[in-house]
Amino acid sequence: MPPFTTSRRRLLRWVGAASAAGVAGCSGGTGDGTELVATLGADVSNYDPTLANDTTSRKAFDLVYESLVAVDFEGNVRPTLATSLDRRDDLTWRLSLREGVTFHDGSDFTAADVKATFERYEGTPRESDVYLWYDDATIRDDYTLDVTLSEPYAPFQLSLGGVPIVPEAAATGDLDLSTGPVGTGPYAFDTHEPDRLYRLVRADDHWYGGDGVPDTPPIETITFRIIVEQSSQLAALQAGDIDLANNPPADAVADLRDDDAITVSDRLAGGFEMLIFPLATPPFSNRDVREGVARLVPREAIIDAVYGGIGQPAYAPISPLLSDYTSDAFLQEMGDEYMRYDPDRARELLTAGFDETGVSPPYETTIVTNETGDRVRWAQLVRDELNGTDFFDVSLEQFEWNTYIERVLSGDSHRSDAMMALGWSGGWDPDTYLRNMFYSGQATPSCCNAAHYANDEVDRLLDEALTTYDTAERRALYERAQRQVVSDVPVAFVRFGTRIEAYRTDAVEGFRTYPLDSGEFSAIYAPWANTYTTVGGS
Amino acid sequence: MSLRRYVVRRTLLTLPILLGVSVLTFGLVKLLPGTPVDYVLQFQEATPELRASLRAQYHLDEPLWKQYLLWLNDVLHLDFGDRVVSDRSVSAAIAERLPETLVLGGAAFLIALLVGVPAGVVAAVRRGTLLDEGSRVVALAGIATPNFWLGLLLILVFGVHLDLVSVIPPVAPILAPESLAFLVLPAVTLGTASAALFTRLTRSAVTDQLRQEYVRTARAKGLTERTVIVKHVLRNSLVSVVTVAAVQVAFLLDGAVVIERVFSWPGLGRLLVRAILQRDFPVVQAVVLLVAVAVVVANLLADVLYAWLDPRITY
Numbered sequence: 001m002p003p004f005t006t007s008r009r010r011l012l013r014w015v016g017a018a019s020a021a022g023v024a025g026c027s028g029g030t031g032d033g034t035e036l037v038a039t040l041g042a043d044v045s046n047y048d049p050t051l052a053n054d055t056t057s058r059k060a061f062d063l064v065y066e067s068l069v070a071v072d073f074e075g076n077v078r079p080t081l082a083t084s085l086d087r088r089d090d091l092t093w094r095l096s097l098r099e100g101v102t103f104h105d106g107s108d109f110t111a112a113d114v115k116a117t118f119e120r121y122e123g124t125p126r127e128s129d130v131y132l133w134y135d136d137a138t139i140r141d142d143y144t145l146d147v148t149l150s151e152p153y154a155p156f157q158l159s160l161g162g163v164p165i166v167p168e169a170a171a172t173g174d175l176d177l178s179t180g181p182v183g184t185g186p187y188a189f190d191t192h193e194p195d196r197l198y199r200l201v202r203a204d205d206h207w208y209g210g211d212g213v214p215d216t217p218p219i220e221t222i223t224f225r226i227i228v229e230q231s232s233q234l235a236a237l238q239a240g241d242i243d244l245a246n247n248p249p250a251d252a253v254a255d256l257r258d259d260d261a262i263t264v265s266d267r268l269a270g271g272f273e274m275l276i277f278p279l280a281t282p283p284f285s286n287r288d289v290r291e292g293v294a295r296l297v298p299r300e301a302i303i304d305a306v307y308g309g310i311g312q313p314a315y316a317p318i319s320p321l322l323s324d325y326t327s328d329a330f331l332q333e334m335g336d337e338y339m340r341y342d343p344d345r346a347r348e349l350l351t352a353g354f355d356e357t358g359v360s361p362p363y364e365t366t367i368v369t370n371e372t373g374d375r376v377r378w379a380q381l382v383r384d385e386l387n388g389t390d391f392f393d394v395s396l397e398q399f400e401w402n403t404y405i406e407r408v409l410s411g412d413s414h415r416s417d418a419m420m421a422l423g424w425s426g427g428w429d430p431d432t433y434l435r436n437m438f439y440s441g442q443a444t445p446s447c448c449n450a451a452h453y454a455n456d457e458v459d460r461l462l463d464e465a466l467t468t469y470d471t472a473e474r475r476a477l478y479e480r481a482q483r484q485v486v487s488d489v490p491v492a493f494v495r496f497g498t499r500i501e502a503y504r505t506d507a508v509e510g511f512r513t514y515p516l517d518s519g520e521f522s523a524i525y526a527p528w529a530n531t532y533t534t535v536g537g538s
Numbered sequence: 539m540s541l542r543r544y545v546v547r548r549t550l551l552t553l554p555i556l557l558g559v560s561v562l563t564f565g566l567v568k569l570l571p572g573t574p575v576d577y578v579l580q581f582q583e584a585t586p587e588l589r590a591s592l593r594a595q596y597h598l599d600e601p602l603w604k605q606y607l608l609w610l611n612d613v614l615h616l617d618f619g620d621r622v623v624s625d626r627s628v629s630a631a632i633a634e635r636l637p638e639t640l641v642l643g644g645a646a647f648l649i650a651l652l653v654g655v656p657a658g659v660v661a662a663v664r665r666g667t668l669l670d671e672g673s674r675v676v677a678l679a680g681i682a683t684p685n686f687w688l689g690l691l692l693i694l695v696f697g698v699h700l701d702l703v704s705v706i707p708p709v710a711p712i713l714a715p716e717s718l719a720f721l722v723l724p725a726v727t728l729g730t731a732s733a734a735l736f737t738r739l740t741r742s743a744v745t746d747q748l749r750q751e752y753v754r755t756a757r758a759k760g761l762t763e764r765t766v767i768v769k770h771v772l773r774n775s776l777v778s779v780v781t782v783a784a785v786q787v788a789f790l791l792d793g794a795v796v797i798e799r800v801f802s803w804p805g806l807g808r809l810l811v812r813a814i815l816q817r818d819f820p821v822v823q824a825v826v827l828l829v830a831v832a833v834v835v836a837n838l839l840a841d842v843l844y845a846w847l848d849p850r851i852t853y
Contacts, residue, residue: 043812127588178626194634195804195812197709225706227802231690236705236802239698402572402817 035221036508036524036535038244039233043195043226047181049164050124058518059246060198060224063525064104065164065183068095068114069157070528073514075322075428077157078528081109081165081184087469090152091135097143101207103167104188105175111145116171117163118147129162152467154474155429162427186217186525198224208527217525218534237262237502243535244503244511246520250307250374256502266500267513270321270432271425272314273375273494275367275382276408279451280415282357287489289353293419294339294492295346296385302378303495310500314493315339316482317433318426321496321515325430325475326482334486339493343389350391361391368397369421370404378494379421411445414452422450423497425517430478435462438485453490509534541845548841552834559830560613564606567822573598574622574817596622596819609823618824621813628820631809632828639805641712642797643790645725650732650786655779657733658740659772665745673737680734685793689727689800696723706802724801728793732786739782743775750774776847784840788833 044060046052052061068082079085081101086094101109115137121130133153138146149156167182169175175182180189184207187200200222209215225242227233230249237245238259248256256262275297277284284290299313315335318326354361369379379396386392397418399407407413408420426433436447439462440454458481465477486493499520501513510533512523524533575592593599597608612619618628661673697705703723708716747753748771756766795807806825813821 043808045816123588123591125588125592127585193804194631195808196707196802223709225802226804227706228808229799229802232693232705232800232802235690235693235698239701239705241697241705401815402570402576406572406576 032220034219034535035223036219036244036533037223037225037242038521039227039236039242039246040198040224041226041230041233041247042228044192044198047179047189048170048177049129049166050121050126053125055517059520061164061181061183061189062185062519062521063187063200063222064181064185064189065166066185067163067165068097068160070522070526071158071161071428071519072526072529073512073523073531075324077161080528081114082160085157085160088146090467090469091149093147093149093156094140095145095147097145098207099143101184102205103182103184104203105167105169105182107167107169109165109184110142111139112142113165113168114145115139116168117165120166120171121163129159133159152469154466154469155431158427158429186527187222190221195226197226200224210527212530213525213527213532218532219524222521222524237504240504243507244501246501248500248502250310250498250500253308253310253500253502261505262502263505263508264500264502265511265513266310266498267515268312268319268321269425269497269499269515269517270319270427271423271497271517272317272319272433273378273421273423273497274314275379275492275494276420276422276451277490277492278414278416278418278420279453279490281417283354283359283363284419286353286357288349289357290489290492291338292346292349292353292391293386294489295342295349296389297339297382297492297494298341298385299494300341302381305381306374306377307495307498310498312496313340314496316486316493317424317437318430318478318482319433319496322428322430322433324471325478330479330482334482338486338489343385347389350389354391362393363391364393366395366397366418367421368399368404368407368418370401371398372401372423375421375423382421408450409444409448411443413444413450420450424448427516430474431462431466434458434478434481434485435466438462438481438490451490453485453488455484455488458484507536509536541842544845545842548838552838555834556831559834560610560827561606563823563826563830564609567819567826568602568605570814570817572817574819576817613824613827619820621821622816622818628824631821632806632824635804635806635809637712638803639791639794639798639807642721642724642728642803642805643787643794645721646727646729646732646790646793647783647786649725649729650736651783653729654733654736655740657737659744659767661737661741662744662748663767665741670741673741677734677737680730680737683730685727685731686796686800688730689724689797692723692727693800707804724797724803727800728790728797731793732789735782735786736779739779740775743778744771747771747774773847777844780840780843780847784833784836787836788829791829791832 040056040060042054042056044057045054046057047061049061049065052058066080068080069077069085070080072078081098082095083098084096088094095114097109097111097114103109118130118134118137121127133149133156135148135150137148140146153159164183166177167175170177170182180192182189186203186206186208188203190199190201192198202217202220206216225236227236230252233245234248234252234256236242253264253266256264275293277290277293279285303309303311303313312320313335315331315338316326320326320328320331367379367383369375376396376398383394383396386394408422413420424433424437436442437449438453438458439449440459442449443452443454444450461477461481461484465474465481468474468477499513499515501511501520503511510531512531514520514522523531526532574596575589575598597605600608616629618632620627621631657673661670664670693705696702704720707720710717753766753771756770794805795811797803798805798807799811809821810825812818813825
């Protein structure tokens with residue numbers, strides 16, 4: 001029987017000693033009974049990596065599946081199921097695989113599983129995870145295979161980290177992943193009660209055996225309670241009903257920090273908030289007007305008032321998380337030249353821009369946003385700044401998420417008169433911060449370039465950078481691309497986001513916050529990053 | 539007309555209502571902006587072929603009338619199809635959550651009746667006293683308080699500060715003692731507004747009845763006040779309470795959408811909200827249809843109860 005999540009003390013108060021005696025017997029079992037109770041903010045909808053498009057599902061199977069490589073907390077590629085990746089030429093990579101690894105269903109992990117995993121993606125909603133670069137794979141022996149790319153692809157190694165390896169049987173139809181994820185990871189799937197809980201148990205014989213971290217995860221059971229309402233999640237944490245709250249709202253962080261029983265861990269993440277300009281519509285077709293608006297975005301005030309002081313002003317797309325590709329000095333330079341809050345400079349630019357376009361102020365327009373509380377509140381601050389000038393009469397419109405996304409990605413939002421408030425999540429590779437938003441071929445409705453920003457030089461730089469394996473060369477290319485994008489101001493960058501976790505100080509030890517979406521729980525047991533978590537008591 | 543024939547006729551009359559409900563359910567869902575395909579693809583780059591094949595999978599390439607007929611045919615066979623967001627069947631998802639919602643709604647309904655009706659009787663019998671005024675104030679507050687806020691307040695007081703109950707449902711069978719203990723707060727939250735409504739309604743019905751001549755007759759022939767109230771007045775007052783009780787079934791299902799979120803209770807309300815946000819059309823249609831059927835059936839039962847409560851009602 002699973003351990004009860006209500007405390008014994010509480011049960012005693014409720015049902016008296018008689019039934020509590022019966023409960024006490026339930027916490028034993030065969031294992032050591034260590035349990036971590038964490039939360040998910042939505043229900044898990046898919047166990048299959050080729051179908052799961054929501055971050056909740058992806059973080060829920062993160063400890064169950066493993067990829068050929070893992071990306072550690074600083075963005076370095078670490079071997080996991082692969083022991084080495086050798087580039088034979090620009091298009092061919094030889095992958096050597098770890099021997100003696102078994103899936104949770106008992107089958108052995110071999111090269112056939114890897115090839116089958118890749119090819120399963122064809123025609124699925126997550127097709128681009130693999131088919132952006134995959135052409136073919138040749139199995140040389142059980143533990144060696146050559147992967148051929150469709151063109152040189154610099155983020156190849158990082159991309160492998162985003163492809164969870166499944167047994168070949170899932171591709172042939174002999175294994176049904178819709179009943180539960182089956183991987184090689186340190187935890188195996190146990191049970192999922194929709195909208196109630198999702199539980200993982202320690203896998204019997206995980207392959208890891210090295211120094212630094214225990215051979216098996218110290219925590220036997222991880223129970224994720226599904227709690228949609230943020231206030232309820234915080235109450236559950238404060239009441240001790242859960243040990244760890246994933247992603248609490250930024251405005252609650254100050255309260256949580258005042259509570260000695262709770263530790264708040266926050267870390268810069270890979271993503272930014274931005275205000276997208278409709279480039280085809282005057283006066284936003286004018287570059288000076290756009291820079292004028294960008295210089296009226298009160299980033300520091302937004303971070304203080306909306307995000308409880310957490311986060312960092314954004315002046316360019318690539319997150320400072322990627323220290324190989326950007327730097328604080330570069331961001332400050334971009335801020336000084338094109339973005340930083342400066343009402344005086346803004347007035348000069350707006351005067352010149354409105355003159356040039358012939359639009360007579362005040363220009364009546366809207367900022368559209370979805371109903372995410374933080375986003376609405378920063379958009380309000382921007383609206384107030386703009387209305388504080390003589391140039392704009394701005395109102396704010398909120399939409400339900402699906403309605404909003406359809407509007408923004410419809411393909412003609414760049415011709416509307418509305419500025420769009422949106423967030424973007426990037427990954428460990430710099431391309432993820434630029435291509436989908438600023439490459440001309442990614443203009444909506446193909447993907448997400450809602451401004452319909454098009455610049456040949458940027459396109460060329462992004463293409464070249466994507467096929468350049470040398471990090472220093474790539475960095476130079478991305479710096480040029482970023483400089484061009486920022487100076488054209490198709491969007492006003494607002495803030496680099498953070499990941500926040502809060503946990504019971506007495507219950508959880510060793511936990512670290514992973515900076516990217518869906519990797520949040522990897523710190524529970526990540527031998528490739530010398531990281532593991534323990535729970536106090538029992 | 540005999541009661542039995544009435545019931546049969548009344549039941550047959552619900553069929554066109556249900557058909558109308560099915561058209562509305564289907565149509566309203568189609569009016570939502572966005573399709574399942576948008577949800578499935580999110581921010582992924584997708585080829586036109588992939589988009590087209592996904593559209594075909596959800597029959598979105600058929601004309602609307604044909605989509606409706608295909609759907610209706612499945613529904614009549616009690617087949618609600620597969621979910622969009624996962625490959626599980628809609629029926630299984632509903633079967634999982636129906637007991638949770640029934641238990642929560644039933645408990646709330648019970649609390650509403652057991653608190654509301656006696657409170658209304660007491661207020662009517664003692665009308666004009668402090669007790670009557672007090673019940674009026676409490677009832678007004680109960681109706682006016684948003685249940686979302688009330689739920690969070692109860693969680694903070696009883697779950698966090700007093701630490702008497704768990705903030706999230708215990709991991710135990712739904713009828714286990716700790717589950718029932720947990721249910722107290724959500725049921726009270728959900729039942730408060732209905733209890734308040736029943737109080738006011740019972741008070742006014744009982745007050746009306748007390749003015750009737752049969753009450754004077756009953757008292758005159760020496761019946762105890764208790765018998766007068768319980769056997770005569772209350773039974774006659776209940777007719778209007780029953781009507782409203784039937785409507786309250788819909789309100790309780792409505793309220794469950796919010797309460798289930800606040801208390802992390804895995805019922806139909808949670809399923810419905812998420813399905814709407816994810817454009818999981820088959821689930822939305824099935825749940826809305828189910829709720830509509832529940833309301834239609836509740837009204838049918840109310841009509842039958844009238845006849846039983848008041849034999850003077852003929853059809």
